[in-house]
Every structure is written in structure tokens, then in C-alpha cells.
Amino acid sequence: MTSLLRISLARLRRRRARALLAAGGIAAAAAMLGAATTVAYSLGTGFDRAADRAGLPDAIAQFDEAPVDDVRPRVLALPNVREVSFRLEDGGVEVFSEGNYTRHAKVQGVREGRRGYAIVAGRDVRARGEVVLERGLEREWGVRLGDTVGLHEFRSDATLRVVGVAVTPDSVAFPLANGPRLYAHYEDVRDFMGERPGAVNIALVWVQNPALLDVTLAQARVASFGIAELRFVTREGIRSLIGQAAGIVIALLVAFSLVAVGAAVVMLAASAAADVQRRLASIGVLRTLGATPRAVAAGYALEAALVALPAGALGLAAGALAVGTPTERLLEALNELGPGIAIAWPLLGCLVGLVAIVAVTAAWPAWRAASRPPVETLAGADVVHVPGRARLGRGTLVSPTLRLGVRLALSRPARTAATIAVLAAAASVVLLILALAALLQRLESDPETVGKRYRLAVTAPAGAAAEIGRLPGVAGAAARYEVAAADSFALGESFTVVGFDGDHTRFEAPPLASGRRLDGEAEVEVGLGLAQALNLSPGATLAVQLPSGREVRYRVSGVVRALENEGRIAYVGAMRLRRAEPFLTPRIAVLLERGATKDSVAAELRAAGFFAEPVGGVTVQNGGFLDVLAALLRSLAGVIGLVCLYVLVQTLALTAQERRRAVAVLQTIGAARSQVAAVLAGSAFLVAAFGALAGIVLERLVVGPAASGLAASYVSLPLLAGARDAAIVTLGLAVLGLLAAAWVARTAVRRPIVAGLRED
Amino acid sequence: MTGDLGANAGRAPVVSAPLVSARGLVKSYGSGRAARRVLDEVDLDVAPGELLAVVGRSGSGKSTLLHLLGGLDRADAGSITVNGVRIESLSQAGLTELRRHQVGFVFQSFHLLPELSGFENVILPGRLAGDGTRAAARARSLIESLELGEAAARLPDTLSGGEQQRLAIARALVNDPALVLADEPTGNLDAESAAIVLGLLRRIAAGPRAVVLVTHDVEATALADRVIELRDGRPA
Ligand SMILES: Nc1ncnc2c1ncn2[C@@H]1O[C@H](COP(=O)(O)OP(=O)(O)O)[C@@H](O)[C@H]1O
Numbered sequence: 001m002t003s004l005l006r007i008s009l010a011r012l013r014r015r016r017a018r019a020l021l022a023a024g025g026i027a028a029a030a031a032m033l034g035a036a037t038t039v040a041y042s043l044g045t046g047f048d049r050a051a052d053r054a055g056l057p058d059a060i061a062q063f064d065e066a067p068v069d070d071v072r073p074r075v076l077a078l079p080n081v082r083e084v085s086f087r088l089e090d091g092g093v094e095v096f097s098e099g100n101y102t103r104h105a106k107v108q109g110v111r112e113g114r115r116g117y118a119i120v121a122g123r124d125v126r127a128r129g130e131v132v133l134e135r136g137l138e139r140e141w142g143v144r145l146g147d148t149v150g151l152h153e154f155r156s157d158a159t160l161r162v163v164g165v166a167v168t169p170d171s172v173a174f175p176l177a178n179g180p181r182l183y184a185h186y187e188d189v190r191d192f193m194g195e196r197p198g199a200v201n202i203a204l205v206w207v208q209n210p211a212l213l214d215v216t217l218a219q220a221r222v223a224s225f226g227i228a229e230l231r232f233v234t235r236e237g238i239r240s241l242i243g244q245a246a247g248i249v250i251a252l253l254v255a256f257s258l259v260a261v262g263a264a265v266v267m268l269a270a271s272a273a274a275d276v277q278r279r280l281a282s283i284g285v286l287r288t289l290g291a292t293p294r295a296v297a298a299g300y301a302l303e304a305a306l307v308a309l310p311a312g313a314l315g316l317a318a319g320a321l322a323v324g325t326p327t328e329r330l331l332e333a334l335n336e337l338g339p340g341i342a343i344a345w346p347l348l349g350c351l352v353g354l355v356a357i358v359a360v361t362a363a364w365p366a367w368r369a370a371s372r373p374p375v376e377t378l379a380g381a382d383v384v385h386v387p388g389r390a391r392l393g394r395g396t397l398v399s400p401t402l403r404l405g406v407r408l409a410l411s412r413p414a415r416t417a418a419t420i421a422v423l424a425a426a427a428s429v430v431l432l433i434l435a436l437a438a439l440l441q442r443l444e445s446d447p448e449t450v451g452k453r454y455r456l457a458v459t460a461p462a463g464a465a466a467e468i469g470r471l472p473g474v475a476g477a478a479a480r481y482e483v484a485a486a487d488s489f490a491l492g493e494s495f496t497v498v499g500f501d502g503d504h505t506r507f508e509a510p511p512l513a514s515g516r517r518l519d520g521e522a523e524v525e526v527g528l529g530l531a532q533a534l535n536l537s538p539g540a541t542l543a544v545q546l547p548s549g550r551e552v553r554y555r556v557s558g559v560v561r562a563l564e565n566e567g568r569i570a571y572v573g574a575m576r577l578r579r580a581e582p583f584l585t586p587r588i589a590v591l592l593e594r595g596a597t598k599d600s601v602a603a604e605l606r607a608a609g610f611f612a613e614p615v616g617g618v619t620v621q622n623g624g625f626l627d628v629l630a631a632l633l634r635s636l637a638g639v640i641g642l643v644c645l646y647v648l649v650q651t652l653a654l655t656a657q658e659r660r661r662a663v664a665v666l667q668t669i670g671a672a673r674s675q676v677a678a679v680l681a682g683s684a685f686l687v688a689a690f691g692a693l694a695g696i697v698l699e700r701l702v703v704g705p706a707a708s709g710l711a712a713s714y715v716s717l718p719l720l721a722g723a724r725d726a727a728i729v730t731l732g733l734a735v736l737g738l739l740a741a742a743w744v745a746r747t748a749v750r751r752p753i754v755a756g757l758r759e760d
Numbered sequence: 761m762t763g764d765l766g767a768n769a770g771r772a773p774v775v776s777a778p779l780v781s782a783r784g785l786v787k788s789y790g791s792g793r794a795a796r797r798v799l800d801e802v803d804l805d806v807a808p809g810e811l812l813a814v815v816g817r818s819g820s821g822k823s824t825l826l827h828l829l830g831g832l833d834r835a836d837a838g839s840i841t842v843n844g845v846r847i848e849s850l851s852q853a854g855l856t857e858l859r860r861h862q863v864g865f866v867f868q869s870f871h872l873l874p875e876l877s878g879f880e881n882v883i884l885p886g887r888l889a890g891d892g893t894r895a896a897a898r899a900r901s902l903i904e905s906l907e908l909g910e911a912a913a914r915l916p917d918t919l920s921g922g923e924q925q926r927l928a929i930a931r932a933l934v935n936d937p938a939l940v941l942a943d944e945p946t947g948n949l950d951a952e953s954a955a956i957v958l959g960l961l962r963r964i965a966a967g968p969r970a971v972v973l974v975t976h977d978v979e980a981t982a983l984a985d986r987v988i989e990l991r992d993g994r995p996a
């Protein structure tokens with residue numbers, strides 16, 4: 001083993017330039033892997049980590065103010081309940097600090113017992129006059145510990161001193177959520193609200209066995225006599241709610257990681273195979289001297305591992321650092337916690353895997369070569385394979401230097417194919433990222449993507465629909481009722497019920513996945529997300545538990561691919577919904593006539609005394625969130641671009657190295673540096689063109705469909721790259737090819753010509 | 761047939777001044793105690809139309825001399841004039857121009873590009889110099905006069921050594937250079953092919969064009985106008 005190690009080290013020292021080149025490749029692959037792992041691991045575990053740190057309750061019950069002494073015994077009497085603590089929340093509070101202001105703050109008075117949030121700076125509230133802010137507010141406003149914040153509501157005012165910063169993942173962070181949360185002493189909040197002593201309106205419940213939570217909640221409903229407006233949110237419900245904001249993106253990033261790992265493996269395998277190909281002669285010599293194939297392979301594995309270990313470590317660290325900040329910001333927006341030093345474990349796993357892959361990919365071709373008779377290996381060394389009938393680029397249109405470059409590439413078909421494969425994988429991921437960016441934009445701004453055909457909505461009584469429908473530019477108007485509900489049998493499964501007066505498909509018609517449209521008040525169309533969660537299919541029964549406490553049952557007529565609310569949506573007729581939930585206020589959905597603009601119709605509505613709001617796409621309200629996502633995607637795309645550049649440089653450098661005699665001959669017969677570069681550019685263009693082409697095909701046929709399936713199984717997302725994106729990627733690869741050719745040519749022509757000409 | 765080998769062939773010498781003139785050429789390899797002077801104050805003149813044979817033991821600096829004359833490498837000291845151009849003061853771009861238009865090289869191992877057909881190899885210097893059409897006509901007439909019609913359509917690996925070397929000579933001539941530098945061009949050839957190649961080089965050295973031929977071949981020295989021997993870094 002020591003002699004093996006000595007030989008490996010000696011070989012590395014002698015071929016320092018090549019070892020460096022290989023190390024660069026491994027580092028680039030590792031950077032991709034590190035970036036992907038960091039993003040996927042951080043986002044994949046962010047919720048659970050934050051929930052665990054915060055001690056997030058299994059269920060949060062909200063209700064109208066009630067005396068804690070009345071509620072506590074009832075909760076504790078329920079089976080399966082382990083612990084409960086209470087809060088008094090005041091919503092819609094005005095909060096201001098140093099010129100910052102919001103009208104939507106939620107201030108919660110915390111009592112003794114478990115908190116359900118994690119303190120990430122400073123300390124918890126201990127005495128009156130103190131307040132803990134949610135992290136989003138602290139970041140957004142730049143508030144420091146020790147600063148004061150002012151609270152105002154009706155005739156109440158309060159000034160509190162900031163003593164800590166808290167995170168809890170039960171909702172997204174301010175400003176993504178439009179109201180920030182503040183935690184203050186219970187008595188301060190009670191005074192501020194003017195409530196009676198002991199009044200609470202929130203119960204945080206921890207249970208013994210989360211699997212039995214549904215049963216516990218059902219019993220809680222039975223025992224809730226006298227407690228008004230009881231609503232539950234469960235930890236699982238929160239998880240899916242948070243997922244609404246980021247679920248698609250997280251799933252796509254996981255898909256990216258998989259593609260990146262695949263590309264990295266292809267890249268490493270290609271460079272290892274090329275390396276062995278270059279050294280066939282020395283393998284033949286070793287075999288002639290009596291080395292076993294196993295020993296030869298072990299030597300290569302060891303040598304590769306020696307290079308891979310430092311290069312992989314550096315690359316992983318660089319990749320993790322590159323995406324670290326945007327990932328952290330995304331987690332903050334979701335009120336989740338980054339893994340911190342814990343990210344080292346998955347990265348370490350990646351390093352071990354990477355070194356193993358590199359060692360195996362190096363050993364495998366060496367083993368195969370060493371298993372052949374030594375004579376063959378010796379003879380096969382350094383033969384330049386010329387494709388017999390490769391007459392590519394004949395004609396005078398293409399410059400002879402570019403054509404020569406194409407042929408140089410074709411004389412190494414295996415390497416060229418491997419390079420094309422890597423570029424194709426990278427191109428397909430970049431295309432996916434571009435498609436995703438375009439989709440995000442459309443989701444935010446174009447209601448059509450979520451199946452909504454109406455562009456404006458008016459908050460007005462249902463009776464106004466007829467009047468609005470007669471206004472110029474309006475093709476139709478109907479009252480739309482929306483209410484949050486839960487499944488009667490699984491109270492943790494929450495969804496949105498939408499009821500239209502009349503035919504909803506004129507206004508809102510996500511495509512049918514199965515069954516048919518609803519017919520009459522007894523039927524419901526459910527979104528695929530809800531259908532999957534509750535295992536519903538046409539003909540099944542959906543029992544809807546409404547906030548009023550009443551239950552309404554519907555027969556499922558069809559399943560629709562709705563994107564809104566992650567597909568957890570149910571379309572029904574308005575009549576029964578209004579009978580069961582009489583105090584719903586509708587919004588009037590306003591369908592525009594062909595040719596009418598949003599602005600002109602909004603003006604008409606204003607003139608008639610209605611205030612119209614534009615209808616957006618999915619419920620991502622904040623552009624800042626999309627910016628954070630875009631930054632993350634951009635940094636990933638940047639890493640991929642660098643990897644492509646590296647792959648091209650490596651391939652061309654190998655070509656220039658192997659064919660330095662051809663380069664010297666070219667210079668001898670009068671080629672200028674730019675012409676040597678043009679030859680290399682010919683090689684680069686060949687792989688870039690086929691890489692881009694294969695990448696486009698790969699994205700359209702495999703990666704795109706796979707990613708959209710992964711992202712949201714409840715809907716078909718159009719994640720296929722358009723012609724413009726394809727052109728951008730193709731052009732980008734061509735530019736990278738040109739850069740790589742110029743770079744490699746620069747070093748290639750610096751070598752003395754005579755050295756290249758001398759026979760070796 | 762002779763007349764097709766070059767536009768210059770057969771024309772009367774117009775200048776009496778030497779085509780190539782080298783003074784005090786010094787070239788060393790290695791440094792410190794390992795340093796070795798391969799060329800030590802070499803003076804050399806080559807007249808237009810002359811076939812000069814350079815002989816000497818292996819390692820005596822013959823190839824090094826050719827490389828310096830053709831602008832493939834730079835001398836440590838001394839001056840070289842080729843066709844009126846002082847080459848030690850040329851930039852990289854100037855040396856490229858020199859190699860394109862003034863000098864043609866022929867090597868022992870042919871150095872044809874294996875990816876290109878015979879014809880494409882021959883025409884390449886013309887294309888690199890940017891006059892493809894004229895070069896094409898010239899390449900065709902050279903190929904015809906060297907009887908390479910069939911070989912020109914094939915890839916070098918499928919050709920005999922003699923055919924490859926004749927293609928290489930055609931390539932060296934396609935831009936009509938004033939100076940052809942041949943480094944042991946018969947070293948890898950059988951006797952018959954070698955005789956053909958030597959005959960060709962003899963015909964090329966005519967009019968304003970000169971050939972410098974490095975060789976071990978006794979027959980080659982017999983054909984030459986003049987023979988110099990390198991020994992200890994100097995012409996003996
Ligand atoms: N690039 C180089 N580095 C070191 N020594 C060299 C180099 N090129 C040539 N030499 C040495 O210079 C001497 C002359 O070489 P060369 O001109 O090729 O001789 P010849 O062609 O007469 O056989 C030889 O000893 C050779 O080893």
C-alpha cells in the first residue's frame with residue numbers, strides 16, 4: 001500500500017498541470033453538488049428545524065375571548081393532551097418605530113408555560129413593558145434590542161422595549177405576511193385591549209401522540225360548548241400552508257440537485273476515462289512488468305482520491321458559500337431556521353460520496369484497460385482515431401480552421417460525447433431555471449395561469465352583480481363566496497370552499513382531471529390537491545366543516561387541476577353555502593368584454609360607485625419574496641455557467657495538449673494565434689451546439705416534465721422552455737465556447753513551436 | 761513538368777545579394793552549469809537558386825539552425841536576414857507573416873494533419889494566408905505535377921511515406937516561398953521514394969528560391985550545390 005501511495009504521489013507530482021486540471025473539474029462538480037445540497041437540505045429541513053426549536057404546538061386553537069380558568073380544564077380533560085398554554089392576541093394593531101409603521105400587527109400576550117417560538121436574539125419577555133419581535137419585523141425595520149416600539153389602537157397606546165427576537169414557523173415572515181407579530185407580557189396586552197382578567201383567545205396544544213390528533217380535535221369540538229368561533233390549525237396544516245408559498249420552488253430545487261449530481265458524475269466519469277485513455281501506454285508497461293489489473297486499478301483509484309479529497313472539499317465549500325446567503329434569506333422569509341453548522345454533515349457525506357465516485361470512475365476504465373492483453377494496450381496507446389467518412393463541414397462557407405476544429409473534436413468521439421452530455425445536462429437545468437422564472441412571473445401577474453378568467457373583483461353585496469354586469473366593457477359578473485373549511489373527518493385537512501352564484505366555469509374553470517363539472521347544489525368539484533389529501537374521486541362524498549360549526553356534505557362530480565391554495569380547493573354552488581354560513585360577504589367577479597381593458601372597466605366601476613381590485617395569480621403577495629427566489633436561482637445558474645466554462649476549457653486544454661504537434665504544425669505553416677483559437681473554437685462550437693441541442697431536447701422531454709411533476713403533482717405546470725430561452729442558452733454556450741477557445745489558445749501558442757514539433 | 765513546381769522556377773536570378781544571411785548565430789539550451797551552446801557564432805549565406813546541404817552528427821544543431829532560419833525559434837544572439845527581412849526584430853505577428861509567405865518547411869515525419877485529406881493539407885497554408893482561390897489553383901497544379909491526384913483525395917494515414925512527403929512538399933510550396941527548409945526529409949523513406957523526393961527538392965531550388973536541406977544521405981550531398989558540416993556548434 002505504501003509503495004502504491006508513493007507511485008501515486010510521484011505520478012501526481014510529475015503531472016502537476018494535469019492533476020490541477022482534474023482537480024479543477026472535481027472542484028467544479030463539487031461546487032455544483034455543494035450548492036444543490038445546501039439549498040435542498042436547508043429548505044427541506046428548515047420547517048422541521050424551526051418547528052422543533054420553537055417547540056411548535058401540534059395544534060393551535062383560536063376562539064373568541066374566554067376565561068382561561070374555563071378553557072384550561074376542558075382542554076386538559078381531553079385524552080392525548082400533554083400540555084397547553086394560552087395567549088391573548090390582538091389583531092390589526094398599529095405599530096411604529098423610528099419612522100416605520102404598520103396597521104396590521106398582531107400582538108400576542110404570552111402567559112406562563114411553553115412558548116411555541118424560538119428566541120434567536122436577546123431574551124424572552126419576563127416583565128411588563130417588554131416585547132419580543134418576530135425576526136421578519138426586526139430585519140425589515142432594522143430594529144435593535146433596547147429600542148422601543150409604539151402600539152396604538154382605538155384609545156389605547158403603549159410603548160414597549162424590545163428585549164428579544166423570535167422565530168416560529170407557524171406562518172411566513174413579515175413582510176411576506178402582511179402583519180408582523182409581536183409577543184408582549186400578557187397583562188400589557190390585556191390592559192391594551194381592555195379585556196377582563198384571565199381572558200385568552202389562543203390555546204397552544206401539545207399532544208402525546210400526534211397520529212391521534214384528529215380524534216383529539218374532534219373531541220375538542222364536542223367539548224367546546226360555549227366557546228365561540230373555535231378554529232384549529234395543526235402543525236401539518238401549517239406545513240402545507242407554508243408549502244403554498246414555497247412548495248413548488250423547493251421541489252424544483254430538489255430536482256435541480258438531482259440533475260446537478262447527475263451532471264457531476266458524468267463529468268467526473270468523462271475526465272477519468274479521458275485520463276486513462278491518455279495513459280494507456282503506461283498501463284501497458286505496468287502490466288508488462290507484472291502488475292495485476294487490480295493493483296493498476298487500485299493505483300488509479302488512490303491517485304484520483306488524492307486529487308479529489310482537497311479539490312472536492314474546496315468545491316463543496318465554495319458551492320455552499322455561493323448559495324448560502326440567498327438560501328438564508330429565503331429561509332428567513334419563511335420563518336424557518338438555517339441548518340447552521342449541521343450543514344457540514346450532508347456536505348461531508350457529499351465529500352465521501354464524491355471521492356468514492358471519483359475513485360471508482362478512475363479505477364473502472366483503468367481496470368478494464370489493464371484487463372486487456374498488455375500488447376493491445378501498448379499498441380492502442382496514442383492512436384489518433386480519424387473517423388473514416390467524417391466529411392463534416394465540407395464546402396467553403398465554413399472557415400477551414402473551424403472545420404479543422406470540428407474534425408479534431410470528432411477524432412475523440414468518446415470524450416466529445418461525454419462533454420456534450422455534461423453540457424446538455426447543464427443546459428437543461430438552466431433552461432428549467434429560465435422556465436421557472438417565467439412561470440413565477442406569470443403566476444404572480446396572470447390570473448389565467450390559475451384558471452381565473454375574471455380580471456377584476458369588487459367587494460359589494462351579491463345584489464350588485466346584476467348592475468355591474470350591465471356596465472360597458474363588462475361581459476359578466478357574479479358573486480363569489482370564499483370560506484376556509486376543514487374536512488369533517490380529518491379536521492387537520494383544511495381547504496378553501498368557493499361558491500359562485502350560477503355557472504362558475506364562466507369565471508373560474510381549472511381544467512378537469514377526471515369526472516365532470518358540477519351539476520346542482522349537491523355536487524362539488526374538488527382540486528387535485530384536496531382529492532389527493534382526502535383520497536377523493538368522482539362519486540365520493542366530501543363532508544365540509546364550516547367555521548360556523550355546521551357541516552355540509554357534497555358528492556364529488558369531478559376533480560380539477562387547480563393551482564390556487566395548492567389545489568386544496570372545492571367549487572360548489574353558492575345557495576347551500578350561504579344557508580350554512582349566512583354571514584359570508586361575497587366579492588363580485590367581473591369578466592371583461594373582449595377588447596375592454598382592466599383600467600377602463602375599473603373606471604366605469606368607480607363611476608358607478610364600486611371599488612375594483614385587480615385579480616392576481618397565486619397568493620404570493622410580495623414581490624420581495626420572488627426577488628429572493630430569483631437571487632437564489634440566479635446564483636445556481638451562475639454556478640452552472642461556471643461549470644460549463646470549466647468543462648469547455650478542460651476539453652479544449654486536453655485537445656491542445658494532446659494535439660500540440662498539430663498546433664505547432666499549424667503555426668509552422670503560418671497560422672496566427674487567432675487562427676489557432678479558431679481551430680479550438682471549432683471544437684468548442686461542435687460540443688456547444690450539440691450540447692445545447694441535446695439540452696433542449698432533454699429539458700422538453702425529461703427534465704421539464706419531471707420537475708413539474710415533482711413540483712406539484714396536483715397541477716400541470718407549464719415548465720417547458722420557450723424558443724427564446726433555448727436561443728439564450730445556445731448563444732450562452734457559444735459565447736462560453738469562444739471564451740474557452742481564446743483562453744486555451746493563448747496558452748497553447750505560448751509554448752515553443754519547436755517543442756511541439758520534436759518527435760517524442 | 762518542371763515548370764509547374766513554382767512560378768519562380770526557371771526565372772533568372774534578379775539579385776546578386778544572398779537570399780539568406782546569418783551572422784554570429786548563438787543558441788544555447790539549459791542554464792547554469794548544464795548550459796550547452798548548440799550553435800556557437802554561426803555565419804551562413806544562401807544564394808537564390810541554391811541547394812545547400814547541411815550535414816553533421818546527430819545532436820550537432822542542424823535542426824536548431826533550420827528552426828532559427830525559419831523563424832520557429834529565436835536565437836540568443838546574432839542576426840538573420842531572409843529575403844531582405846531582418847527576422848530577429850520581428851514581432852510574433854511578423855514571424856507569422858514570414859512563415860506564411862517566405863518559408864516552407866518539410867519534416868522527416870511529414871507532419872501532415874491526420875484529420876485533413878491530402879488536398880486539404882496542401883491548400884491549408886493558402887487558406888491560412890487568406891487567399892484560398894489562388895492557393896486552390898496552385899495546389900491543384902502542384903498536385904498534378906507531383907502525380908498526387910489519387911493521394912490528394914485520401915487521408916494521410918492511408919498513404920505511403922513517399923506520398924505523404926510529396927504532399928508535404930506541395931504544402932511547403934503552395935504559398936510560393938523564397939526559402940524551403942527540409943529537415944531530413946528522406947529519413948523515413950525507402951530508397952526509391954527518397955530518390956524521388958531528393959529530385960523534387962533539387963528542381964525546387966531554382967530561380968530566386970533556395971533550399972536548405974539537412975541530411976545524412978550521401979546521395980543528397982552529391983546533388984547539392986554546396987555542403988556544410990556542423991561540428992561543435994560551427995560550420996566545419
Ligand atoms: N528544447 C530543447 N531543450 C534542450 N535541449 C535541446 C532542445 N532542442 C534541442 N536541444 C539539444 O540541442 C542539441 C541539438 O539539437 P538538434 O538541433 O535537434 O540536433 P540535430 O538536428 O543536429 O540532430 C541536441 O543536443 C539537443 O538535445
Ligand SMILES: [Mg+2]
Nearest residue numbers: 822823824943
Ligand atoms: Mg535534427
